[in-house]
Amino acid sequence: MTKELSSKALARKPQRPPPSLKFQKFLLYLLVTCVTIFVLFQIQSLRTPSTTPAALPPTWTSFQYWQNLISKTEITLKSCTKKLDSTASKLKESVTFLPLKDLRYAHAAQEGHTWFMSSMYDTQEKGEAQYQQFPSNSSKGRLLCIKGHDNHDGAWNSYALAWPEALPRNATLMKGLTFISNNHYNYANLWHGLSALVPFVSWHIKNECATPSRWILYHKGELRYKMAGWLRNLMEATYSETVNIQTFEGFGDDEPLCFEKAVVMRHSEGGMSGENLMQVYDLVRCKARILCNVSLEDSSEGKIGMTLLMRTGGRSFQNESEVVRIFDGECRKVEGCRIMVAHSDNLTFCEQVQLMSSTDILITPHGAQLTNLFLMDKNSSVMEFYPKGWLKLAGIGQFVYKWMTRWSGMKHQGAWHDPDGDQCPYSEDDRRCMSIYKDGKIGYNETHFAEWGRNVLNEVKRKKTEEASQGRLTNSHQCICA
Ligand SMILES: *[C@@H]1O[C@H](CO)[C@@H](O)[C@H](O)[C@H]1NC(C)=O
Numbered sequence: 001m002t003k004e005l006s007s008k009a010l011a012r013k014p015q016r017p018p019p020s021l022k023f024q025k026f027l028l029y030l031l032v033t034c035v036t037i038f039v040l041f042q043i044q045s046l047r048t049p050s051t052t053p054a055a056l057p058p059t060w061t062s063f064q065y066w067q068n069l070i071s072k073t074e075i076t077l078k079s080c081t082k083k084l085d086s087t088a089s090k091l092k093e094s095v096t097f098l099p100l101k102d103l104r105y106a107h108a109a110q111e112g113h114t115w116f117m118s119s120m121y122d123t124q125e126k127g128e129a130q131y132q133q134f135p136s137n138s139s140k141g142r143l144l145c146i147k148g149h150d151n152h153d154g155a156w157n158s159y160a161l162a163w164p165e166a167l168p169r170n171a172t173l174m175k176g177l178t179f180i181s182n183n184h185y186n187y188a189n190l191w192h193g194l195s196a197l198v199p200f201v202s203w204h205i206k207n208e209c210a211t212p213s214r215w216i217l218y219h220k221g222e223l224r225y226k227m228a229g230w231l232r233n234l235m236e237a238t239y240s241e242t243v244n245i246q247t248f249e250g251f252g253d254d255e256p257l258c259f260e261k262a263v264v265m266r267h268s269e270g271g272m273s274g275e276n277l278m279q280v281y282d283l284v285r286c287k288a289r290i291l292c293n294v295s296l297e298d299s300s301e302g303k304i305g306m307t308l309l310m311r312t313g314g315r316s317f318q319n320e321s322e323v324v325r326i327f328d329g330e331c332r333k334v335e336g337c338r339i340m341v342a343h344s345d346n347l348t349f350c351e352q353v354q355l356m357s358s359t360d361i362l363i364t365p366h367g368a369q370l371t372n373l374f375l376m377d378k379n380s381s382v383m384e385f386y387p388k389g390w391l392k393l394a395g396i397g398q399f400v401y402k403w404m405t406r407w408s409g410m411k412h413q414g415a416w417h418d419p420d421g422d423q424c425p426y427s428e429d430d431r432r433c434m435s436i437y438k439d440g441k442i443g444y445n446e447t448h449f450a451e452w453g454r455n456v457l458n459e460v461k462r463k464k465t466e467e468a469s470q471g472r473l474t475n476s477h478q479c480i481c482a
């Protein structure tokens, strides 16, 4: 499900050398030739006066000599300029577009997204996101150009590199910074969408908080025009700028867009160190709180917020009121504890940010709403719930929120797997059972929930008391990119 996130996804090596490199050499060669011819002419001309018949008056000779020299130079320069023009024109024609989705790697798409712009290397420094930047030293100063806006088959969209002086015919130069993202999954899903956008935030932090003028979103090389509203809000908070998604509207299939400056990401978090991820989540949390008017001052002293974030439909609790009753019972026994119950799908973005800011213990089923977890104060706790069947069949996708808990500096307090649920007619570990289990409902075990809740509450209480006595603050008061 989320194989591409396993952090060692590396780019395959390019299959061919960039074709237009030859032309750069050719151009240089031509210039050198022109200059050489010019110099030779001058040397030749300097020798000419000594062979001129002495009968003519010296001024006349000298005039003729200069006129001669000037006209010869003019001819040489004209022919050089003509050659340069013709070379520039050839350079324009030589820009070669390759398909964004390289079908040769279609079978290996999940092993590093090498099929997206497969001829390009990524830049990777240790612990940093893998990215490409244009123009750059490795692109030899060339810009990235993109053509086509197919949203069904990435092989119909194409890319090329071109020098700014020789952009392909019909090209439009897009000013400013462009973020180009390719994702094997889906920008409507909070987890997958955020995974794709995290490396851009990291790049933003490393590059003087530079903000994009536009975004181009691809899913397997196919153009996408939307991201989930929650994600869009989060990005607008992070960059303090409206998210402008390029639709290519008004551009024909043979009219390329070339980008003054472009950053391409195709490996999600792959390669990023824990420290780097933490920095990204710190910034996004900080900026989201500012947008939503949440005070950055820690005002939760002595209070413990316990939040039940409910789902509707698949993977919801069968009996919400019983689950609330059990945890409320434990919360009441602890001084300062306050229980909050909310349905993620009827909270606005800022309501979610505000709720998470006052949550110390998040109790919720496995699902997209859990992506909110990094918005809590650092060191807060997550308790996760799964319906029957997930432990065996769901693959590594079931651990994504556990990873995110670690990446964002929270604490995963374990998970509960419902032992009961719908029966599957096949054997228990048959993959076909997953479609039955995937969206099953979650029951409860009063003894277990009460004991688990009590333990987590006590731990949080102990830590809060400790922190208060040491005067330790959990939040920084200013964002990295203020
Ligand atoms: C690019 O190349 C120039 C000149 O060779 C060098 O000064 C510069 O540091 C290089 N930039 C990067 C990012 O490597």
Ligand SMILES: *[C@@H]1O[C@H](CO)[C@@H](O)[C@H](O)[C@H]1NC(C)=O
Pocket: 169, 170, 252, 254, 255
């Ligand atoms: C440039 O655009 C025009 C009009 O859209 C089209 O007829 C022409 O073929 C294009 N030229 C190239 C080189 O794509």
Ligand SMILES: *[C@@H]1O[C@H](CO)[C@@H](O)[C@H](O)[C@H]1NC(C)=O
Pocket: 291, 292, 293, 350
């Ligand atoms: C935050 O405060 C500003 C200014 O007081 C206000 O305009 C804005 O609507 C507030 N936003 C939220 C989400 O409360």
Ligand SMILES: *[C@@H]1O[C@H](CO)[C@@H](O)[C@H](O)[C@H]1NC(C)=O
Pocket: 318, 319, 320, 321, 322
């Ligand atoms: C939840 O459980 C309680 C206690 O067993 C029961 O009274 C109630 O009807 C149940 N509610 C639902 C929606 O099943």
Ligand SMILES: *[C@@H]1O[C@H](CO)[C@@H](O)[C@H](O)[C@H]1NC(C)=O
Pocket: 312, 343, 345, 346
């Ligand atoms: C929130 O959603 C739940 C389930 O979708 C619904 O029962 C409840 O009335 C909603 N609450 C509000 C305040 O809209």
Ligand SMILES: *[C@@H]1O[C@H](CO)[C@@H](O)[C@H](O)[C@H]1NC(C)=O
Pocket: 419, 445, 446, 447, 448
């Ligand atoms: C409920 O949880 C307790 C404590 O973990 C366990 O001993 C008991 O077997 C569980 N009950 C059921 C019905 O699974």
Ligand SMILES: *[C@@H]1O[C@H](CO)[C@@H](O)[C@H](O)[C@H]1NC(C)=O
Pocket: 378, 379, 463, 473, 474
């Ligand atoms: C989180 O808790 C650990 C120990 O429980 C502590 O060492 C660490 O400083 C805390 N982190 C923050 C950001 O409060």
